[in-house]
Amino acid sequence: MMLPGSPHIAYRGRQLFVEDCALDDLAARFGTPLYVYSRAAMLAALAGYQRALEGREALICYALKANSNLAVLQTFARAGCGFDIVSGGELERVIAAGADPAKVVFSGVGKTRAEMRQALAAGVMCFNVESVAELEVLSAVAAAEGATARVSLRVNPDVDARTHPYISTGLKGNKFGIAHDEALAAYRHAASLPGLAVTGIDFHIGSQITAVEPYRDALDRMLDLVESIEAQGIELHHLDLGGGLGICYTDEQPPSAEALVRDLLARIDERGHGQRRIVLEPGRSLVGNAGALVSEVLYLKPSAARNFCIVDAAMNDLVRPAMYEAWMAIVATTLRDSPARNWDVVGPVCESGDWLGRDRQLAVEPGDFVAVLSAGAYAMSMASNYNTRGRAAEVMVSGSEARLIRERERASDLFRGEHLL
Numbered sequence: 001m002m003l004p005g006s007p008h009i010a011y012r013g014r015q016l017f018v019e020d021c022a023l024d025d026l027a028a029r030f031g032t033p034l035y036v037y038s039r040a041a042m043l044a045a046l047a048g049y050q051r052a053l054e055g056r057e058a059l060i061c062y063a064l065k066a067n068s069n070l071a072v073l074q075t076f077a078r079a080g081c082g083f084d085i086v087s088g089g090e091l092e093r094v095i096a097a098g099a100d101p102a103k104v105v106f107s108g109v110g111k112t113r114a115e116m117r118q119a120l121a122a123g124v125m126c127f128n129v130e131s132v133a134e135l136e137v138l139s140a141v142a143a144a145e146g147a148t149a150r151v152s153l154r155v156n157p158d159v160d161a162r163t164h165p166y167i168s169t170g171l172k173g174n175k176f177g178i179a180h181d182e183a184l185a186a187y188r189h190a191a192s193l194p195g196l197a198v199t200g201i202d203f204h205i206g207s208q209i210t211a212v213e214p215y216r217d218a219l220d221r222m223l224d225l226v227e228s229i230e231a232q233g234i235e236l237h238h239l240d241l242g243g244g245l246g247i248c249y250t251d252e253q254p255p256s257a258e259a260l261v262r263d264l265l266a267r268i269d270e271r272g273h274g275q276r277r278i279v280l281e282p283g284r285s286l287v288g289n290a291g292a293l294v295s296e297v298l299y300l301k302p303s304a305a306r307n308f309c310i311v312d313a314a315m316n317d318l319v320r321p322a323m324y325e326a327w328m329a330i331v332a333t334t335l336r337d338s339p340a341r342n343w344d345v346v347g348p349v350c351e352s353g354d355w356l357g358r359d360r361q362l363a364v365e366p367g368d369f370v371a372v373l374s375a376g377a378y379a380m381s382m383a384s385n386y387n388t389r390g391r392a393a394e395v396m397v398s399g400s401e402a403r404l405i406r407e408r409e410r411a412s413d414l415f416r417g418e419h420l421l
């Protein structure tokens with residue numbers, strides 16, 4: 001059976017493996033729900049970007065909102081990555097993973113003064129500033145600290161990434177970035193403010209993008225702007241092309257990272273900007289296909305209207321189906337001979353929206369395990385404790401070795417910090 005996603009997650013005979021580890025064995029050893037990641041799949045995804053950037057001055061800043069486990073960050077840091085962060089908490093994670101804050105870009109529309117101070121003290125490479133108001137606050141904070149904040153303005157190119165509306169960020173109506181027509185004035189303003197050093201420009205137009213065209217459009221708009229900004233005597237050292245490249249959940253056919261980046265670099269060279277440093281902020285495309293969420297089938301509840309397959313993972317573990325109606329493949333970890341039936345795969349949380357997949361063909365019995373595929377991105381990192389459910393454990397596989405990289409939360413972990421009256 002062909003599975004969407006990574007070749008590192010595949011059947012061997014009847015058993016589903018992540019690299020050389022059978023998921024049934026991992027489920028028995030670590031319990032469920034369980035997130036399992038393939039280290040080789042992550043590094044292979046990164047290698048595509050690295051090949052395209054070979055010989056360039058470039059930095060791949062992994063957007064850790066996609067999966068912020070320390071061992072994942074360590075894996076990418078060791079492979080040479082920087083990081084795209086959106087909070088002081090993410091900065092603490094990067095530092096705890098042993099990575100270099102000088103390779104960090106700080107994105108996000110709502111940075112607090114405290115986060116700005118924290119990032120200045122850590123010496124981040126750049127603040128990706130998203131509004132004029134933020135620019136002024138950052139200037140004041142940096143000046144008060146006697147520091148210089150390196151800034152790049154996130155420009156909203158007003159291109160349609162043709163992705164889900166909740167994860168499209170480059171259109172005029174989105175809260176993100178500075179409007180294209182206001183960017184030049186914002187750069188002039190930035191150059192005049194104390195405590196700031198303009199270093200670059202960036203865009204990020206959305207997520208799960210499966211076509212090259214929106215990137216090409218955004219890039220061309222950005223380069224037009226770069227030319228008018230530099231005509232004003234403001235120098236830009238780096239171009240940050242954001243993240244957003246999609247992955248295959250079912251039958252999507254996104255360009256490979258290598259093809260996308262080569263295409264954009266060719267355009268950058270063609271327009272005479274080849275000397276600039278390139279920054280990228282991929283998240284999903286580095287980790288998405290590297291992960292699976294393993295869950296035990298608790299009960300089968302067939303009925304006249306719908307058949308429910310109730311599993312021990314729920315929307316608190318994986319909210320993408322409930323939140324975006326995202327379709328993620330669900331397969332049995334051991335294939336049975338019995339005929340498949342149609343199931344709605346749902347969790348134990350008390351919400352009708354608590355489903356992982358609808359109308360799935362599965363041959364399963366209680367006690368079997370299922371795996372939700374392509375669950376390496378925006379899965380565990382979006383998990384919650386709703387219904388006082390501890391967050392799942394996470395395991396990193398490398399060959400036949402499986403390491404626990406996050407312990408399962410216990411109820412006592414969840415109410416630590418709460419006080420009786």
Ligand code: LLP
Nearest residue numbers: 063107204207208243244281282283284378
């Ligand atoms: N840079 C910035 C400024 C971003 O806002 C994002 C993602 C990224 C980089 C990384 O984008 P990626 O390469 O992962 O597409 N929770 C949603 C996705 C939200 C993406 C938010 N921004 C989901 O589960 O589909």
